[in-house]
Amino acid sequence: MVFKRQLLAVSALVGASLVANAAQAQSSNTIEELVITAEKREQSLQDVPVAVSAFTDERRETIGINSVQDLTNFTPGLSYATNNDRIAMRGIGRFTNNRSSEGGVAMYNDGVYTSSVTAFARSTLFIERTEALRGPQGTLYGRNSIGGALNIISKRPTDDFYAEVRGGLANYDNWFTEAAVSGPLVGNIRGRLAGSYSSQGEGYFKNLNPNGRDEGGIGDQWQIEGQLDGSLGDGKLEWWLKADTAEWHNLGRGPGGRTTALYGIRDVTSPLQAALTPNSATLGLPLGTAATECQFCFNNDDGNYISLENNGYALNATLHLDNFDVRYIGGYTYYDYRLQTDLDATSRQAPFNLPISATSSPLYYPRRHNQYQEEVWWFSNELNFASTHDGAMQWLLGLYQFREGSNYTLSDARHPDDPRFENPTLFSTNPATQLVAAAPNPLRRYAYGSSSNVSESYAAFGQLDWQVTETLKATAGLRYTYDRKRSFESARLFCLFTATCPISRVSGRAVDVTAVASPGASSDPSVYLPAYTDPTTGLRHRGLKNNWSGVTGTLGLDWQPDPDTLAYAKYTRGYKAGGFNSGTTTLAPNVTTEEETIDAYEVGLKKTFGGQLQANASAFYYDYQDIQIPITGRDPLTDLNVTRFFNMPKARIVGFEVETIWQPIDNLQILANYSYLNSELREACCFQDPEDPRGIQEGVVLAGNPTPLPATGALNQDLKGAKLPSSTPHRVTVNVNYTREMAAGSLTGSLTWVWRDDTYYSIFNRYYNQAKSWQQTDARVLWNDIDDRFTVIGYVKNIFEQEGVSGADGTRINTGPNTGFVNRTISYVPPRTYGVEVQYRF
Template sequence: MISRKTLMLSCALMALGGGAAQAQTVIEELVVTAEKREQSLQDVPVAVSAFTDERREMVGINSVQDLTNFTPGLAYSTNNDRINMRGIGRFTNNRSSEGGVAMYNDGVYTSSVTAFARSTLFIDRTEALRGPQGTLYGRNSIGGALNIISKRPTDDFYAEVRAGMGNYDTWMTEAAISGPLVGNIRGRLAGSYNSQGEGYFTNLNPNGKSEGGRGDQWQVEGQLDGELGDGKLEWWLKVDSAEWHNLGRGPGGRTTITYGLRDVTSPLQAALTPNSAALGLPLGLPGNQCQFCFDTDDGNYISLENNGYAFNATLHLDSFDVKYIAGYTYYDYRLQTDLDATSRQAPFQLPVSTQPYYPRRNNQYQEEVWWFSNEINIASTYDSPLQWLIGAYQFREGSNYTLSDARHPDDARFENPTLFSLNPATQLIPAAPNPERRYAYGSSENRSESYAVFGQADWQFTDELKFTAGLRYTYDRKRSFESARLFCLYTATCPISRVTGRPVDVTAVAAPGTSTDPAVYLPAFTDPTTGLRHRGLKYDWSGITGTLGVDWQPDPDTLAYAKYTRGYKAGGFNSGTTTLTPNVTTQEETIDAYEVGLKKTFGGTFQANASAFLYDYQDIQVPITGRDPVTDLNVTRFFNMPKARIVGFELETIWQPIDNLQILANYSYLNAELKEACCFQDPEDPRGLQPGVVLAGNTAAALASPTAGLNQDLDGAKLPSSTPHRVTFNVNYTWEFDVGELSASLTHVWKDKTYYSIFNRYYNEGKAWHQTDARLLWNDIDDRYTLIAYVKNIFEQEGVAGADGSRINTGPNTGFINRTISYVPPRTYGVELQYRF
């Protein structure tokens, strides 16, 4: 295994070698739009990682995980669809709380990361702006911004078809056609279909199917563009649609394995994979027969429907441009999961009751979301030392979000439950019907609005010195209408069900709820026809953000910059829970970011971009169990952790020492620590018994009690997904022949151990890992076709993309903490043919 010191030393030696090399080739200039103007990457005073379609093909970036490998400071977890930049991101998938990394598709804000995994047939360039973008990309860009730029219609006729196949019964086909239509109007139409027939995880149920990466996905996209008034007005329109029908492929799909001990007494506890003897019974598969195995009847079924449009129009006037950007998206994501984690379906009798128990349970998760935005930018174009850009922005999102819709599909008794009562004489009063056979339900209807005005000015003070100042005001408003219902069966909460065998509706006592939206419902209430408990939430936030910076460019090959940036992210709600928990609203997050950077090109053959940063990150939004400062009681809620300090260094290099040889090397260091983080309770270690725990904020009674949960001081704990060290190498070389050229590309990624929870314990830690990929590309002399052969994860390393713990609360193994690890895909390989007309 390559050591950290070896990798860091290699980066340093490469940097030294680049200045002395007598190279014969020059690094190609890359144009980006990081500051909403077209500029050379080396002239932009922002830490930007940019990838053209050619670079993505050469190094093999065709997933979001691949993008993180080549972007310092960027992290992504496929299982829960969460993206982080320099330790800042999101700790929940709740639709009422956004992430900290803003994502844009052709300038239109999107809350979905799926578009970033599209192939190079669709995407011309991907840009990752690291650090707060509090002026030009203000909406929730407290950690950074990602932007993809689509391939546009061409002036001349162009067509391309692609086909590929690989292991795990994988195949794909894509096609695109582009060119002039009528007058000066051009068009482009592209489509893709890909399928994976076998999963990475084996289902031991003979009637079940494998999962992990399995499923079918298709997408189609159409574009039109043109101009009016001899080019004074340029316009562009894109309409796209995509669908997924997957079994464990994509966010929420099967990527995890659980290690540890079984819960042998809890009747409702799912079994440890792959020991499918759940429900406390000593039945099922003996032993850990297969690491990447499971045994279920209900799979992780994923479906997605995504439709949208984007529209840009630019009016070129004598001294400035006016650009209008608009977009709309409809996004419907559904996930079914097997909650009992077994393939058992036949009813049986539990020791606590003479009534039957039906083991089959599943959950229906859904995000049905629609959003639209409008933006106007006015940018100077005249020849002057002072250049400026001003704009206004509007965004609105609505969503139907169902976090929990857990059901007993085989148990008809849940259709006619009884009401909870402390009086035995009234314990058999019928509750509202429950035709879906739910036992837990939590959903919310949400609306989010955001409005902003912003401006930025650049003053070229001298030929070498430039000053930048920017300011943005943002106002956010949110509302949420929640619904919840909860049942119990055979538990201590409802002992009457052990006799009658009828589920008990405990919603009134388990989910009392408190409304914060008096215009809707105050107080919370129960609908007698559905049994659903409802309440309304409402809040608004605002923030002033901006940037101050100075650039020094002593020569065309050198840029040094220093800047201060203020970032802001609106608060949110922990809505959609089954218990309508109190204290669900958070305040806004803010950040004061200081960064210095240096971009240098040596002789046109070696390029090094370095940045160092210090963040003061305040009021971090985290859902957790902790002490309520008002009631002095432990509650689970959305907390604002007071402060974190983030320090980091990033280096990106390109070296072309000789013709046709290119060496890429990236290194990132990140130290993201919580400060003033007290007092919180670890649900997996409620008594704070793990090594290194610092107890704080506990009453004398809690300390004296052998069972009370105890709070911890998390000062110094690492933020989740903040990998301390990461290194990426790529070496590619091209051989030229009379009939074409052959390129070979080899990539190696090393990632340091990483915590995935603010509780930095062994059960939340992912081990360090490395991965090696290889590609061969053949292009004919006329560039009519390309043949690609690839292998990813050659040595089948078990790369970790997430880790968390699960405490056993009953039986002889009480207190033991199982570990659930999310893995990147195993070894994959295949071939692809691209043909251009």
């Protein structure tokens, strides 16, 4: 708290000093104007009544934005968790990767919607500009932009011939090479071709298994992008086409890769209490992360193997007519992501005898892994009509369509070495039928949950800007959105040697318990196809479908008394469609959520002082309703944690953000931003914390339970006042860069410091879900020759090897003498990395 008071006091003094000095400055050094397309028109950043963080390729190079995590450092209110590819803006984001439910931040690649944030990590060879729009963007962006929107704009073909090659080396056996060529082709058609390849051979996490590989950042990635553009009819029709493809073949690199360390103990005393089948957590095997030997160590045989295939196409066309433009934006993407994870968390592979009783010690195969997959394809079409005349009334109208199909497999857990799972028997309490053969299981699965999904969205929208006076402008926008979704679920579950299927201890065969563990019975109106079992595959299926709709919009006033000042106030209504918790192994009975809505109120001020100090500030208040949150609880039949969706009734989000650029003298630039965020659940009762089922942690408020309280079993908690996940209360970023001009070229030094406050990563605000505050310091040196042909960059990230945390989670031990102890899983940002990059332009 003392640090926070000092920080605020220093910030106030520095801010006052900056204003005074900038007002007196007579230097020719001025801040360069930045043109953005946040409101689907080209405008100066300082003229747009939206809280926007925008980064050109040049600025990204200077301050060191090379990853999505870097982007969050310089964008107030933005957070990202690498291990599960989830992004949040001002406390609103994505709390599940289920393909039947969207995130709260809309992402666009050249105006075409995308559901993965990985494209935002591309290098400046591909990206011209990155824009982050904070706050609901329900009128112009619509689809699930309830928290904000991100958009990247690619570098386009050039009028003159251009070519560039790049290469770099870094620690952890990291290297990359990139190249691009651009220019005129035939007539007025221009083209651009770019590609990159990167590889990392050493990992951030050490594998203590001598036959295994280290993980964390290891792998190979490549991508190729081609573009064409041109015009017809003397420039009346302009068109642009892009096609790109990318592949990953990684071991713990990228979303889903190894970023975590486990702290705690294992229950090694109750080998028959594990979920469905015994696992290493209860067999007395070595602790998977080997935390007693080193912090960033693990001991596995099967790694976090990641593969990704991504193919995308985008088309933009603009027809210039008298007084208005007609613009088409369309695209198609195919995305196939696969992740294999080690479930037994040990390097033990050899089978051994498991002592079940004094007379029974059947053979047990310890090796287990899971196959996760998101195979997704989507396309969208948007048609805009925008005024181009000089009148006081400017308007924009549009139509939008989106369709996504996906095959989503959350659980495909297997015993690859155990042939007994291939020919299971059906579960039965009748001894006469206990050995009836079930459908074959050739992949040796023991838990399977998947869904095939279709999501469609249609919208019509319009926005009107009225210049009431020379200094006052009024804005009104309205959008209607209709969403519908379908999901076809599949599930199967087996048990071996557990109390659920004692016959397996005698027969030595796995037992298919799908019918009792995944009945699929539900009164949920989304269930249009009741659950049934396919006798040939043993899979239990169910069909879901539902639709949602919402009216969103904005009302705002802008006051611009002079070219250097913009003050604005606005109200925005946001909406996000409901979804399904589909594809679980248990065919959850409560499967559907209602839509989310938000009423957002924001005021902002954008001010430039003497051309040398730019300060953009915004304050906001959100009334956030029906937040879609998955709650995890323990199923008493299977002893598995299962996740179900709920709509938390209400949250309140209050915040303040400021971004500044100060250029006090020629060649010196200071960038600083600060964000304050207070996001609280105001109504949220009554829910159970699987890691604290009896509610004994400090600060727990029990509610909605029988009186007197039952002696055993989980108890409900009232979560009013809990912080939303990934809502960092305070964050500060400062970058100082200085360029020295010389006869042979220029040398730029850049230093960045980031500090993040304590952050919870669950609505259960407990110590095991909290990341402590941390800071990081990065440095860069850039050399550019006088002809701007050569660029050499040297960099160090995380100079002081700070253990930055991007996620925290707890897992409770439920059996044995350590029952109630909560292990902690902490996700870390990369350690210290350093390297050099060389660029050459022809």
